[in-house]
Amino acid sequence: MPLDHKRLNGPEESVPYELFLRHKQETVEIKTLDEVTKDSDISREHPKIYLKTGTVSQAKGSAYIEIGETKIIVTVFDPKEIPNKQDYSLKGEISCEFKYAPFSCTKRRLHQQDNEEKRNSLIMKKALESAVCLHEIPNFQVAIHSLVLQNDGSALSGAIIAAGVALAEAGVPMFDIITSMTLEICRSNEIDSLRKMTGQIQVAGEKSHYGTIIISKLHANEQICQVHQTGFIPGDQLKNYITVLSKSCDSIAAIVKKCLLKEVVNHIK
Amino acid sequence: MPLSEAEKTFILHGVDENFRQDGRDREAYRPMELETGTVQHAFGSAHLRLANTDVLVAVKLEIDAPFPETPHEGKLEFFVDCSANATPDFEGRGGEDLAVELANTLASAYQSRQAFDLRKMCILKGKKCWKLYVDILILECGGNLFDATSLAIKAALHNTQIPKIKAVNIDGDNIEIEVSDSVSDCEKINIENAPVLVTLCKIGQHCIVDPSLSEEQCTVGSMVVAATKNCVSTISLLGSGSLHQDTLFQFLDFGCKIANRLNEALMETLANISVTNENVGFLK
Amino acid sequence: MNSDSDNSISEKEVPEKSSANLKLTEILEKYHIIFKKSQVPKIKEKKKKHTKKFIKKYIVQIVKNISEQQLKRKIQNMKTEVKKKTDISATGNKNIILNLWERQLLTLVEGKEKPSFSKDTRGHGTYEEDGDLKASVAGVKEQVNKLISVRPLKSRYDGQVGEVLVGRIMEVQQKRWKVDTNARLDSALLISSVNLPGGELRKRSLQDQHSMRQYLQEGDLISAEVQSIFVDGTLSLHTRSLRYGKLAQGILVKVFPSLIKKTKLHYHNLPFGVGIILGNNGYVWISPPVSTTELEGNEGGFVQNLEEVIPRDIREAMARVRNCILALAQSYMMLFNTSVVVAYEESLKYAVHELLLPEVMIDVALLTQQRMNMMEDYEF
Incomplete structure (x- = not known):
């Protein structure tokens, strides 16, 4: 990572203090996949979601989302002409930026985007591209910026949900409501409570199988517009996990609809 | 490269009938040629040619300190360079997006311990470890970069020779490492479980592997699956299409099947390559 | 004396x-x-x-x-x-x-001791230095009476008036289309050089300009003839005959322009159910056979039938022809209708997808060359 010479950086060789902590053996139990699927009300499994639109008055559209302790702001700006583009194109473009605030994670982040953030930006862009009607905005570019204020897991899926809401509030033509969910497969039933979870749903897997899956789904058309998985999961197990995820995405869609409805009603009043 | 509507229709009907533009069926790969040990200065290297796609991979080793969070693991980094040789589009920073995507997918594919065991790269816990730099150079782009790159990386890693460490002297903060003198006294990396990336494209109602450039223009949605031995280590959707859940599952099965086949063919070829490094051709 | x-x-x-x-x-x-x-x-x-x-x-x-x-x-x-x-x-x-x-x-007598040729007899690909004529490209020497020129093996297409070629629309501009024909500059297809539906003699109105995109879009393939050459070397194309126009379903193969033999006819209906257009610019278009009666019903070649599904056997023949052409092109053999037909017949012993292997491609090219040599001997 190139050093940012315009800002004051911390000392080069500094290490987070948590490495030197003695671990307390508090464990939190995690359900296995079967238990999760039997549970018909999956919405109990994932942390509470709070969604509000119109937080940033300067932007065309904006949204603020809280998933558990994770807090994210997303803003959408007006479609404007694509710079440096000469040839005619029938479709518009989306430019997406995903950023962790330097104080948001346990380990301090840099001001510039590092590889993980760039990767997350790309994932977000792909997910949103299928939701926005690009052919209605030929030669234009919609800019979406998301900032994670506090990262307590599933920041990317939170950003995607909020971006969908912000785009709707901005009036950008869209095909469908977009929702997103993260599933984390942990190695065993019990996990250290201090360890930060990265997923909204945690499931216990077999010993050698673990990973993280992020899914974005277009609600009404039942199309999965984005899948990203890391880790090591056998193929058939993967299918089960994805089924669980898409069901829970559906439950989130209700929350998104409610929020948008409230905003429209407020506007009319 | 834009295509006319009629050409796209032709390709679409062809895929439906399981007979593509050049006579292949949906699951067939174009002929590939693999050569290892081409780069003298690298610890391991491989050169793969898949019809019009040409990829050169070289592996270099350095000794580094491990991350503080993972004191007994080594490091593995991927760098992708799309040279302007491949297409004039790649001139300057044109190829950067593609390079970043490719590097990210590879990094997440090799992230898991089962795929590639970084613990074997550790020399001294918390202090010294091997760092592998995998440099990928794309010489020619004829479609289907992910597959070609992943096969070439696997071959290059197979070809990599890590020098054996004879002794480690710890003197306070000074650490001296003694490497064995003879050049041939090396360890090989176990790459049995290294994943193979398979690009699947959906054209019409069916999905194909190994798309050519014109077929890539007709896809509705495409997916990259990194699989090894029926376990998936990474999936990600490419491009801007969306898929239905059932299609997704279909792709997964298909992808795992093809990845297994590719893996077998690759391991067979690698076993056949003798020390003199002759040029070997194999067909999928 | x-x-x-x-x-x-x-x-x-x-x-x-x-x-x-x-x-x-x-x-x-x-x-x-x-x-x-x-x-x-x-x-x-x-x-x-x-x-x-x-x-x-x-x-x-x-x-x-x-x-x-x-x-x-x-x-x-x-x-x-x-x-x-x-x-x-x-x-x-x-x-x-x-x-x-x-x-x-x-x-x-104004001759020179070391015989070399004066400036008027120097053709393309040569230059003069110290009284010697030297080649500036690597290729084949061609001499017509006193004109010496060197034709390079791989070059961009140099258009001549009256040549048939296959091109792809790159841009739609004010009153013309820009066509990519593998030449140094993009060729121009003026709106006055195309057949508009509804009769030929209509004057091009403003509405025609606006609806240009409906006739030919970016990415469409056309077959056209070179009408004239502008001063800077840009080719001006025309599709004013019913033989030319937008191309329907088929496969495009790109080879070097120097490999296409210059013959009278460029449209061929090969005997095994495949129609082929050998464009002089190196673009070869393979399609299902074109029947001559169909042309009269066409409105100047702009209407396409996209729902028609081409049957499997014709599709196989087309794929085989494509692979044969690529095999011949890789061994630098001249392409004309006889050579393609011979290559097709020689390739029948392999399956279509096997023709992608480099060894098979060389084999087919060699067999074709042998048969062509034999045929030449018989002609004499």
């Missing part, structure tokens, strides 16, 4: 003759206008005067009588002798050693 001069390469001449010739040439230097072939009346008069003077001097120096005709013949003979000696095709690379008088005569 001995006028027999068969063994002109030999240097041994009768010393009398050579000294006499030397004297002649010395005199000739003054009156070199005799050599001019111009018909301008002034120069003709001068020539006459000079010839008379020359004859007088000749009689004085070499004590012999000579008439005008004899003089002319003599000079002619000397010229032929010298030219024979300096003929490159006869002497090849051997050093040419000339006598003094021969050398002098050569300079008078």
